[in-house]
Amino acid sequence: xxxxxxxxxxxxxxxxxxxxxxNLPFGSVYSDHIFECDFVDGQWQTPNIKPFAPIALDPSAKxxxxxxxxxxxxxxxxxxxxxxxxxxxxxxxxxxxxxAERLAIPQFPEELFMSGLKKLLEVxxxxxxxxxxxxxxxxxxxxxxxxxxxxxxxxxxxxxxxxAPSGAYFAGKVxxxxxxxxxxxxxxxxxxxxxxxxxxxxxxxxxxAIEKGYNQVIWxxxxxxxxxxxxxxxxxxxxINDTLITSPTSDRILDGITRKSILQIAKDSNLPVEVRKxxxxxxxxxxxxxxxxxxxxxxxxxxxxxxxxxxxxxxDYELPELENSYASKLKKTITDIQTNKTEDPYGWRVLV
Ligand SMILES: *Cc1c(COP(=O)(O)O)cnc(C)c1O
Numbered sequence: 001x002x003x004x005x006x007x008x009x010x011x012x013x014x015x016x017x018x019x020x021x022x023n024l025p026f027g028s029v030y031s032d033h034i035f036e037c038d039f040v041d042g043q044w045q046t047p048n049i050k051p052f053a054p055i056a057l058d059p060s061a062k063x064x065x066x067x068x069x070x071x072x073x074x075x076x077x078x079x080x081x082x083x084x085x086x087x088x089x090x091x092x093x094x095x096x097x098x099x100a101e102r103l104a105i106p107q108f109p110e111e112l113f114m115s116g117l118k119k120l121l122e123v124x125x126x127x128x129x130x131x132x133x134x135x136x137x138x139x140x141x142x143x144x145x146x147x148x149x150x151x152x153x154x155x156x157x158x159x160x161x162x163x164a165p166s167g168a169y170f171a172g173k174v175x176x177x178x179x180x181x182x183x184x185x186x187x188x189x190x191x192x193x194x195x196x197x198x199x200x201x202x203x204x205x206x207x208x209a210i211e212k213g214y215n216q217v218i219w220x221x222x223x224x225x226x227x228x229x230x231x232x233x234x235x236x237x238x239x240i241n242d243t244l245i246t247s248p249t250s251d252r253i254l255d256g257i258t259r260k261s262i263l264q265i266a267k268d269s270n271l272p273v274e275v276r277k278x279x280x281x282x283x284x285x286x287x288x289x290x291x292x293x294x295x296x297x298x299x300x301x302x303x304x305x306x307x308x309x310x311x312x313x314x315x316d317y318e319l320p321e322l323e324n325s326y327a328s329k330l331k332k333t334i335t336d337i338q339t340n341k342t343e344d345p346y347g348w349r350v351l352v
Contacts, residue, residue, distance in 0.1 A: 036159070169334045
């Protein structure tokens with residue numbers, strides 16, 4: 001299906017004049033239009049672009065009962081010349097389909113995803129912020145619209161791509177709690193997928209951590225709680241002395257695009273990098289003897305979210321303030337590539 005086939009129904013009146021682009025929140029102001037495509041009768045139908053508005057669903061739609069719901073998170077940027085840019089968008093599309101497979105949701109055609117997204121960005125081009133640090137957050141998602149109280153995959157689905165002009169995700173550093181009891185994911189489970197329920201399951205343990213004065217949970221392995229796996233909904237990096245360490249991806253760890261970009265850039269900058277399991281014990285030990293220099297989360301929303309300290313077994317550990325942190329250096333390189341301020345030797349940037 002070609003981009004030419006996409007029908008566009010425009011809003012009668014744009015909401016854009018009501019938006020303060022100098023003070024954007026993250027992900028809670030929405031652009032005028034969405035891209036929408038329905039799966040019925042065994043296939044994806046002709047998509048359309050239409051106004052952002054509530055949707056009506058049957059009370060027996062399977063999304064409500066069995067949580068067949070997946071999503072992606074990506075961003076569009078404006079460079080100084082006014083070009084619209086995406087960052088590794090095909091990777092998001094492929095991961096959406098990996099999540100879809102795991103949740104028994106039909107595959108969405110790559111070409112249709114890319115052409116639909118580009119068309120949406122043309123229609124809502126004015127919504128892409130130009131201010132430093134801001135971007136257009138893009139949220140593609142698929143959910144089961146098919147009906148029935150029987151626990152089986154739905155026969156109908158909807159894909160929507162919605163967008164939100166957004167400012168920076170986290171303000172400042174976060175204090176985290178290393179989780180000893182709850183788990184985010186298990187072997188053979190859905191942790192590697194961006195499935196809605198994964199995040200619902202994180203909310204309660206995160207609330208408990210917030211009540212104790214932390215901002216976020218560091219997830220450990222479900223079996224022993226001895227290995228550090230992810231930071232909230234971000235991949236985690238630890239710097240011990242000069243070595244940057246991150247866990248290998250698995251059933252339980254999401255294959256983040258920011259994570260793999262950081263690994264590539266770090267290698268090419270000759271930073272010592274290790275992809276291996278990280279034990280809680282070695283991080284605690286490194287914090288005690290001063291070799292723990294940095295910890296940070298990595299994900300599309302925040303890019304890199306530095307950690308100021310962590311709690312573990314009733315003790316708090318502070319991290320040092322560094323002048324030239326890996327976190328700030330890597331974040332600058334990635335955002336410079338994303339916004340066309342530097343060469344992109346990897347071909348990650350995609351011009352819309
Ligand atoms: C989305 C996500 C990440 C980060 O992935 P990016 O592709 O870098 O945005 C990491 N962990 C979890 C659990 C996630 O949902």
